[in-house]
Amino acid sequence: xxxxxxxxxxxxxxxxxxxxxxxxxxxxxxxxxxxxxxxxxxxxxxxxxxxxxxxxxxxxxxxxxxxxxxxxxxxxxxxxxxxxxxxxxxxxxxxxxxxxxxxxxxxxxxxxxxxxxxxxxxxxxxxxxxxxxxxxxxxxxxxxxxxxxxxxxxxxxxxxxxxxxx
Amino acid sequence: xxxxxxxxxxxxxxxxxxxxxxxxxxxxxxxxxxxxxxxxxxxxxxxxxxxxxxxxxxxxxxxxxxxxxxxxxxxxxxxxxxxxxxxxxxxxxxxxxxxxxxxxxxxxxxxxxxxxxxxxxxxxxxxxxxxxxxxxxxxxxxxxxxxxxxxxxxxxxxxxxxxxxx
DNA sequence: TCTACTTAGTTAGCGTACTAAGTATATAGG
DNA sequence: CCTATATACTTAGTACGCTAACTAAGTAGA
Numbered sequence: 001x002x003x004x005x006x007x008x009x010x011x012x013x014x015x016x017x018x019x020x021x022x023x024x025x026x027x028x029x030x031x032x033x034x035x036x037x038x039x040x041x042x043x044x045x046x047x048x049x050x051x052x053x054x055x056x057x058x059x060x061x062x063x064x065x066x067x068x069x070x071x072x073x074x075x076x077x078x079x080x081x082x083x084x085x086x087x088x089x090x091x092x093x094x095x096x097x098x099x100x101x102x103x104x105x106x107x108x109x110x111x112x113x114x115x116x117x118x119x120x121x122x123x124x125x126x127x128x129x130x131x132x133x134x135x136x137x138x139x140x141x142x143x144x145x146x147x148x149x150x151x152x153x154x155x156x157x158x159x160x161x162x163x164x165x166x
Numbered sequence: 167x168x169x170x171x172x173x174x175x176x177x178x179x180x181x182x183x184x185x186x187x188x189x190x191x192x193x194x195x196x197x198x199x200x201x202x203x204x205x206x207x208x209x210x211x212x213x214x215x216x217x218x219x220x221x222x223x224x225x226x227x228x229x230x231x232x233x234x235x236x237x238x239x240x241x242x243x244x245x246x247x248x249x250x251x252x253x254x255x256x257x258x259x260x261x262x263x264x265x266x267x268x269x270x271x272x273x274x275x276x277x278x279x280x281x282x283x284x285x286x287x288x289x290x291x292x293x294x295x296x297x298x299x300x301x302x303x304x305x306x307x308x309x310x311x312x313x314x315x316x317x318x319x320x321x322x323x324x325x326x327x328x329x330x331x332x
Numbered sequence: 333t334c335t336a337c338t339t340a341g342t343t344a345g346c347g348t349a350c351t352a353a354g355t356a357t358a359t360a361g362g
Numbered sequence: 363c364c365t366a367t368a369t370a371c372t373t374a375g376t377a378c379g380c381t382a383a384c385t386a387a388g389t390a391g392a
Binding site for chain 1: 171172173174175176177178179180181182183184185187188189190191192193194195197198201202214220221223224239240241275280283284287290291294295296297298299300301303305306307308309310312313314315316317318319320321322323324327328
């Protein structure tokens with residue numbers, strides 16, 4: 001006889017609860033940050049790209065290639081193309097063909113893009129501090145240590161997944 | 167004279183570094199989990215819904231209404247509609263009109279959906295344990311405590327954002 | 333040299349998140 | 363009773379992530 005009901009709930013290991021807490025965190029951070037970036041007419045992903053380009057600019061580089069942006073942001077090439085398309089449409093970045101390697105395009109901030117970065121940077125630290133205001137400086141340090149350690153492990157795990165898939 | 171260059175990089179407060187570590191974590195978890203769910207023909211969001219429905223089923227409920235699902239998963243009504251559309255297409259869930267309140271539809275697992283939940287639950291804990299294998303049991307507990315505390319704060323902050331926007 | 337492989341970027345198509353706005357039903361206040 | 367508000371869900375349109383597949387260009391090996 002086929003039972004139409006589910007068997008009793010499996011024992012919930014602590015890792016699963018931790019994982020759900022982590023997913024909750026992701027959702028909450030999205031809800032807090034998305035409207036914040038919206039005020040500047042951009043998205044979180046767009047800000048991440050603008051910030052990477054600003055850093056490159058300050059390091060004296062002419063620009064970044066798309067693949068470098070993708071590596072830093074942990075997103076795949078098609079996602080980079082999409083975000084750059086929209087940033088270029090808003091005239092915040094430009095894609096200049098490279099003479100050295102004609103396959104790639106060097107992406108850099110426009111004057112308008114640099115102005116927006118400046119404007120955003122003025123209040124950015126303050127807003128991020130609000131996000132973590134629920135934790136003491138000590139707790140923030142502990143969290144940082146744990147996340148870094150977890151990220152190291154996840155990087156390894158992600159590489160394994162990548163290989164086994166391809 | 168207008169400077170075409172950016173002013174020097176603002177001082178990077180620890181919170182900003184922590185925030186970037188957190189974003190990194192989000193990207194890495196996505197890269198590890200998405201291929202895992204893919205093996206079962208579903209997505210992470212779909213699993214979250216199936217799991218919520220399984221829990222409701224075990225609690226003896228006929229089903230959940232869409233808004234309850236959205237509340238648990240921290241997603242808005244249109245996202246719930248979309249995920250349910252695809253789950254219904256795959257015959258994993260069903261939307262039954264409620265007689266008590268004709269506005270809502272009670273969402274529940276189909277037999278096929280229950281079978282998939284069972285199948286997935288068999289190996290789920292093991293996979294999640296892999297995700298956190300980079301941390302000791304002690305560290306996992308600490309991380310859990312910190313995330314819970316942060317989530318409490320973020321919930322409050324998200325509510326404020328919601329109110330100020332509307 | 334010429335083929336094979338690699339790298340850079342794009343396009344196509346899908347799933348999931350959002351806001352804004354619309355429909356239908358329920359409930360409350362005058 | 364009947365209008366106003368609130369609730370439940372959907373539709374429309376946008377952004378961002380992915381895989382698969384494609385073009386173009388550089389690189390290496392027979």
